[in-house]
Amino acid sequence: MIQRKLSVILENKPGALVRVVGLFHQRGYNIESLHVDPVEDLNEYRFVEEKLNINLKEGEVSHLIIATTVNDNLLRQILRQINKLIDVLMAEEIK
Amino acid sequence: MKLAGNDMLIQSLIEEGVEYIFGYPGGAALHIYDSIFKQKEMEHILVRHEQGATHAADGYARATGKPGVVLVTSGPGATNAITGIATAFMDSIPMIVISGQVAKHLIGTDAFQETDMIGVSRPIVKHSFTVDSAENIPEIVKQAFYIATSGRPGPVVIDVPKDTTAPDKLFEFKYPNKVDIRSYKPPIEPDPKQIERAVDAIIESKKPVIYAGGGAINSNASEELRRLNEILDFPVTNTLMGLGVYPATHERFLGMLGMHGTYQANMSMHNADLIIAIGARFDDRITNTPKLFAPNAKIIHLDVDYSSVSKIIEANIAVFGQVKNSLKEIIKLLEGKKELIDSKKIIPWKKQISDWKSQHGLNHEMHLCETDDQPIMPQAVVQHIYNITKGKAFITSDVGQHQMFAAQYYHFDEPRKWINSGGLGTMGFGLPAAMGAKLAYPDDEVICITGEGSIQMCIQELSTCTQYNLPIKIININNEALGMVKQWQDMNYGGRHSASTYQSSLPNFVELAESYGHIGIKIEKNSELKSGLEKALSIKDRLVFVDVYVDPNEHVYPMLVAPNGSLKDMWLDKETKT
Ligand SMILES: Cc1ncc(C[n+]2csc(CCOP(=O)(O)OP(=O)(O)O)c2C)c(N)n1
Ligand SMILES: [Mg+2]
Numbered sequence: 001m002i003q004r005k006l007s008v009i010l011e012n013k014p015g016a017l018v019r020v021v022g023l024f025h026q027r028g029y030n031i032e033s034l035h036v037d038p039v040e041d042l043n044e045y046r047f048v049e050e051k052l053n054i055n056l057k058e059g060e061v062s063h064l065i066i067a068t069t070v071n072d073n074l075l076r077q078i079l080r081q082i083n084k085l086i087d088v089l090m091a092e093e094i095k
Numbered sequence: 096m097k098l099a100g101n102d103m104l105i106q107s108l109i110e111e112g113v114e115y116i117f118g119y120p121g122g123a124a125l126h127i128y129d130s131i132f133k134q135k136e137m138e139h140i141l142v143r144h145e146q147g148a149t150h151a152a153d154g155y156a157r158a159t160g161k162p163g164v165v166l167v168t169s170g171p172g173a174t175n176a177i178t179g180i181a182t183a184f185m186d187s188i189p190m191i192v193i194s195g196q197v198a199k200h201l202i203g204t205d206a207f208q209e210t211d212m213i214g215v216s217r218p219i220v221k222h223s224f225t226v227d228s229a230e231n232i233p234e235i236v237k238q239a240f241y242i243a244t245s246g247r248p249g250p251v252v253i254d255v256p257k258d259t260t261a262p263d264k265l266f267e268f269k270y271p272n273k274v275d276i277r278s279y280k281p282p283i284e285p286d287p288k289q290i291e292r293a294v295d296a297i298i299e300s301k302k303p304v305i306y307a308g309g310g311a312i313n314s315n316a317s318e319e320l321r322r323l324n325e326i327l328d329f330p331v332t333n334t335l336m337g338l339g340v341y342p343a344t345h346e347r348f349l350g351m352l353g354m355h356g357t358y359q360a361n362m363s364m365h366n367a368d369l370i371i372a373i374g375a376r377f378d379d380r381i382t383n384t385p386k387l388f389a390p391n392a393k394i395i396h397l398d399v400d401y402s403s404v405s406k407i408i409e410a411n412i413a414v415f416g417q418v419k420n421s422l423k424e425i426i427k428l429l430e431g432k433k434e435l436i437d438s439k440k441i442i443p444w445k446k447q448i449s450d451w452k453s454q455h456g457l458n459h460e461m462h463l464c465e466t467d468d469q470p471i472m473p474q475a476v477v478q479h480i481y482n483i484t485k486g487k488a489f490i491t492s493d494v495g496q497h498q499m500f501a502a503q504y505y506h507f508d509e510p511r512k513w514i515n516s517g518g519l520g521t522m523g524f525g526l527p528a529a530m531g532a533k534l535a536y537p538d539d540e541v542i543c544i545t546g547e548g549s550i551q552m553c554i555q556e557l558s559t560c561t562q563y564n565l566p567i568k569i570i571n572i573n574n575e576a577l578g579m580v581k582q583w584q585d586m587n588y589g590g591r592h593s594a595s596t597y598q599s600s601l602p603n604f605v606e607l608a609e610s611y612g613h614i615g616i617k618i619e620k621n622s623e624l625k626s627g628l629e630k631a632l633s634i635k636d637r638l639v640f641v642d643v644y645v646d647p648n649e650h651v652y653p654m655l656v657a658p659n660g661s662l663k664d665m666w667l668d669k670e671t672k673t
Contacts, residue, residue, distance in 0.1 A: 010278070015213060015223075015225070018217070022217055022218065081402050083401065084400070084401065084402050086221070086242060086279045088278060089277070089278045
């Protein structure tokens with residue numbers, strides 16, 4: 001198994017981050033590193049706007065990067081679980 | 096219209112069409128309770144323990160398909176509701192839980208009756224909200240109902256700090272008529288390509304089984320499932336959560352599958368070449384050892400929840416969407432291809448299944464006995480109830496052997512009539528759930544089939560039934576033990592009954608029921624069984640508690656062999672393994 005990096009775009013709301021982080025523990029996955037920032041420069045996030053057909057405003061969403069070591073099946077499962085969270089706009093693997 | 100926060104909250108519930116709110120008051124919820132007092136559209140049901148409120152709301156939701164609504168105070172009120180929230184979460188039941196909270200300026204100070212309800216409930220809710228400001232109440236309530244009822248349903252908590260419900264600050268009230276959450280878009284219509292692939296696999300199959308679960312009930316897809324099978328005439332099995340979605344008395348019905356499923360249902364799944372899973376999630380009580388599950392089957396999986404598909408068993412064809420809609424599309428396509436369906440192809444398979452059924456199917460006669468030299472068999476109790484009610488009653492249940500006997504021997508022809516905690520397996524669920532179902536359907540028979548262990552976990556709700564005159568029937572299958580635990584101890588622990596019996600400490604249930612103002616009936620002999628149950632069920636305007644003493648040594652069979660067994664590995668009785 002190799003380490004994977006997941007990119008998660010979520011609403012910058014109180015409690016949203018802890019749902020993602022909590023999910024790893026609930027489902028028995030391990031977090032190896034974690035980085036989160038509010039999105040200020042929207043230029044790099046036009047793909048989110050296009051994919052979801054929405055307009056983002058500065059600071060409205062956060063970008064979370066999580067590293068974890070899992071196999072392909074589990075990775076798919078984790079991404080589906082994260083995407084299911086109500087405050088998550090998008091979760092995918094960084095290739 | 097200008098309203099204060101407390102009135103906005105209640106008015107929002109009324110706008111959502113809430114008929115009943117199940118709850119228990121306390122300091123942090125008192126502003127809200129004052130608003131309840133001032134209105135007439137919605138009835139508040141005062142339970143005797145917050146767990147009862149959640150299960151009652153849950154029972155209401157399962158019976159009607161509408162969300163159940165709960166109101167509790169902060170701290171202990173909120174934590175008492177947790178078991179019921181987890182129960183609803185595991186079975187995907189729409190529920191709104193409003194919890195009082197200490198005022199915003201006190202949050203984080205360990206104030207009196209402060210608990211981080213959002214934190215405590217996080218792993219067992221579909222979503223949760225904190226009311227940050229009174230103005231947002233209508234929007235939050237609207238979103239909460241939408242989230243609870245759409246996609247894969249589930250419980251939603253709204254935590255309400257006391258200051259946001261203060262009666263002295265008024266706000267403009269306008270209930271939103273639309274809701275759009277940009278980060279939440281559950282799938283609705285299936286992908287036509289997947290529908291085509293599913294139909295091709297259906298037409299090709301020689302040994303198909305339809306495996307339908309609670310998701311098919313949640314999606315109100317019973318009618319579509321029946322229509323589909325008018326075309327296909329395939330064997331159908333239902334999970335514990337799915338009972339009733341396909342008629343149990345239909346010739347093609349195999350019975351329930353899984354841990355205590357029928358021989359023919361489990362054998363059919365194991366030997367199938369195609370499994371059509373409809374709103375079912377391949378729970379471990381269904382698959383037994385996943386690696387050994389249905390080795391030759393192609394899997395079509397219809398579900399609204401992406402994360403349920405290929406979680407345990409890899410699906411060959413995944414169809415995401417409301418299963419009702421997915422079934423409609425499959426039916427449409429199949430109707431156009433009728434000439435390709437060769438019903439002769441599955442004749443040998445049907446023959447094989449009917450052989451399995453006659454070899455080791457449930458034996459109904461075996462348990463019926465009229466003479467008093469034999470103890471009453473628990474299965475007979477359920478069979479009599481089935482016959483007396485002609486299969487038309489709402490049956491709620493608790494957890495244990497009695498629950499499995501109810502699932503096996505009460506044959507449900509309609510969805511939403513069987514109400515039990517399948518996922519969490521919560522003892523104490525049955526009585527309050529019956530209250531919720533009875534409030535929703537006052538003219539229908541609502542029967543709680545329970546055990547003397549489970550009933551004592553929410554027995555206090557007998558008092559609620561008195562207050563609101565809820566004439567449900569409670570059938571206590573009394574084996575004087577935590578029967579299911581004892582069965583496992585018999586089978587796996589050399590019969591060492593560690594903490595599974597009560598050593599003559601059981602109450603006199605007849606007197607207990609009477610002290611709450613109900614009718615109690617005790618049945619100890621086979622010769623009294625049928626007439627006793629008939630009498631109890633003929634009383635329409637009173638709650639009747641029937642305490643039936645049954646054979647304490649009976650086990651539930653079939654039972655899957657675990658660990659390391661497959662679906663074809665079953666105990667058929669105390670001595671026989673497949
Ligand atoms: C709240 C809770 N605690 C413990 C269990 C574990 N458990 C499962 S079945 C059972 C025994 C239930 O006894 P009873 O209600 O008398 O039913 P019986 O099996 O005897 O029919 C127990 C303790 C549970 N399911 N729920
Ligand atoms: Mg018992």
